[in-house]
Amino acid sequence: MPPASHFARDITVLLFAVTAGLTLSGIIANIYRIFARKPQGRGETFLYYGVMVIAGASVLLENATRTYRKKNCSASAYGFAIALVGYWCFIMGVGILSVALAI
DSSP states (O other), X not given: OOHHHHHHHHHHHHHHHHHHHHHHHHHHHHXXXXXXXXXXXXXXXXXXXXXXXXXXXXXXXXXXXXXXXXXXXXXXXXXXXXXXXXXXXXXXHHXXXXXXXXX
16 A cells, blocks of 8 residues: 555544544533533532543533634634644544444
8 A cells, every 4th residue: 555545544544533532522511411400419520520521522612612702712722722622532532443443
């Protein structure tokens, strides 16, 4: 295989991993918003933090976009948030791909 095809495959896997991670994050965040209320006890707070490990990327992206549109944050802060969300989603997506390949 020529090196260009390896590069194209690697970019495809990268984009698929980021997309899969963001999709999982959004699904979990929306399910949590539908069923959960504000955490009131210690157990509910731990559950909230556990959910935010997965759903936090989607929530961070939503909050960063909202504040950027209101002109409450700088372009560099918004860019940093986007980069952080991208990395977070990539890590989750690699986990999804690992599980999918193991099955």
